[in-house]
Amino acid sequence: MGWRRTRREFLALVVSGPLVQGCGAMRALDVADNRPPGAPAAFVAKEEDVKSALYFVKGDIKGVLVRTPKGLVGYRNKCTLKGAPCVLKEGALVCVLDGSAFDPTTGKVLRGPAREPLAPLKLDFKNGFVLLAAGQK
Numbered sequence: 001m002g003w004r005r006t007r008r009e010f011l012a013l014v015v016s017g018p019l020v021q022g023c024g025a026m027r028a029l030d031v032a033d034n035r036p037p038g039a040p041a042a043f044v045a046k047e048e049d050v051k052s053a054l055y056f057v058k059g060d061i062k063g064v065l066v067r068t069p070k071g072l073v074g075y076r077n078k079c080t081l082k083g084a085p086c087v088l089k090e091g092a093l094v095c096v097l098d099g100s101a102f103d104p105t106t107g108k109v110l111r112g113p114a115r116e117p118l119a120p121l122k123l124d125f126k127n128g129f130v131l132l133a134a135g136q137k
């Protein structure tokens with residue numbers, strides 16, 4: 001195969017590769033590299049570090065934490081149509097592939113083509129840390 005890539009291959013490279021590091025628009029933190037000393041194993045982020053949205057990778061989970069008027073919420077950052085990631089843009093979590101938009105407070109679809117809401121992550125909060133609740137895979 002030459003240098004040409006399909007759109008899906010290009011997006012996979014951007015989301016998981018070095019391009020995202022320089023982009024700044026959607027930088028996913030690898031939780032394993034950012035866990036502070038003394039933080040529980042379920043650590044995802046410091047609450048204070050979630051300004052508007054924080055994208056992370058923890059094991060097999062690619063997630064996004066969003067600060068909403070109702071507090072911090074989390075979702076698997078995987079569009080329910082084809083699995084592409086979403087970015088917080090103009091008040092919605094917007095799929096980077098086909099543009100579906102999800103309500104950041106509820107995960108519900110605001111605009112298709114996706115029909116199913118984003119999968120929520122169960123979170124716990126302790127000592128200023130955001131933790132993944134037990135039992136999530």
Ligand code: FES
Nearest residue numbers: 079082095098100
């Ligand atoms: S993968 Fe999200 S709208 Fe297509």
